[in-house]
Amino acid sequence: MEADTVREFVGDIGEEADRLTRISEKLLTLTRLDSAPAPSPEPVDIKQVAEKVCHMLKPLSDAVNVTVERRLEEGCIVPANADDIYQVAFNLIENAIKYNLPGGSVIVTLTRTETVAELRVEDTGVGIPEEDMPRIFDRFYRVDKARSRAAGGTGLGLSIVRDTVRQHGGVVSACQRSPDGTCFTVVLPLWEGEKGGRAL
Numbered sequence: 752m753e754a755d756t757v758r759e760f761v762g763d764i765g766e767e768a769d770r771l772t773r774i775s776e777k778l779l780t781l782t783r784l785d786s787a788p789a790p791s792p793e794p795v796d797i798k799q800v801a802e803k804v805c806h807m808l809k810p811l812s813d814a815v816n817v818t819v820e821r822r823l824e825e826g827c828i829v830p831a832n833a834d835d836i837y838q839v840a841f842n843l844i845e846n847a848i849k850y851n852l853p854g855g856s857v858i859v860t861l862t863r864t865e866t867v868a869e870l871r872v873e874d875t876g877v878g879i880p881e882e883d884m885p886r887i888f889d890r891f892y893r894v895d896k897a898r899s900r901a902a903g904g905t906g907l908g909l910s911i912v913r914d915t916v917r918q919h920g921g922v923v924s925a926c927q928r929s930p931d932g933t934c935f936t937v938v939l940p941l942w943e944g945e946k947g948g949r950a951l
């Protein structure tokens with residue numbers, strides 16, 4: 752067999768092994784969410800977490816020529832676990848970049864009311880057809896199988912988002928964005944000490 756062909760096969764095997772590792776890790780996360788009670792909550796500053804996620808995803812957004820804009824309000828402190836909130840923000844922002852188009856954009860907005868924090872991730876990407884909307888949080892569900900597989904997707908990211916947000920007493924929803932793209936909204940109750948007055 753030609754050396755080039757062997758190299759190609761080895762590359763394919765490596766990629767497939769990476770994908771299986773990602774699936775296993777995500778299934779473990781989901782199993783933990785199913786079976787273990789939520790760890791005692793700590794105050795998590797969503798702004799800090801969202802900044803970190805955008806920083807981590809900068810190489811990906813640069814590579815596909817998608818701009819990520821941040822509009823993050825202070826004082827969005829929620830009772831949760833920093834790693835969990837990181838996973839939620841990472842999955843949503845990664846999707847918004849992955850399922851976008853070259854030259855497209857992602858807007859991450861964080862706001863709060865007297866009682867809740869709201870994290871919104873909007874994109875100008877390929878969008879999700881209305882008929883697929885009810886199923887996108889299901890395990891292994893992917894709208895465009897070919898595109899998602901090419902992007903290395905397992906179809907588990909949004910299930911993790913939904914289960915994690917639920918575990919912390921919040922809700923996540925998705926809607927079509929006009930004129931194109933998708934918008935995901937996560938709403939979480941604020942940390943007791945943060946409720947009422949607004950941080951400056």
Ligand SMILES: Nc1ncnc2c1ncn2[C@@H]1O[C@H](COP(=O)(O)OP(=O)(O)OP(=O)(O)O)[C@@H](O)[C@H]1O
Pocket residue numbers: 777842846847850874876877878879887892893894895899903904905906907908909910932933
């Ligand atoms: N922002 C988005 N715009 C368009 N389609 C999206 C968006 N987010 C998710 N999707 C669709 O929903 C499907 C499920 O998303 P999910 O994050 O659960 O899985 P994934 O991205 O395929 O894999 P991974 O487990 O690596 O996140 C995706 O395959 C994609 O088809």
Ligand SMILES: [Mg+2]
Pocket residue numbers: 842845846904908909
């Ligand atoms: Mg995903």
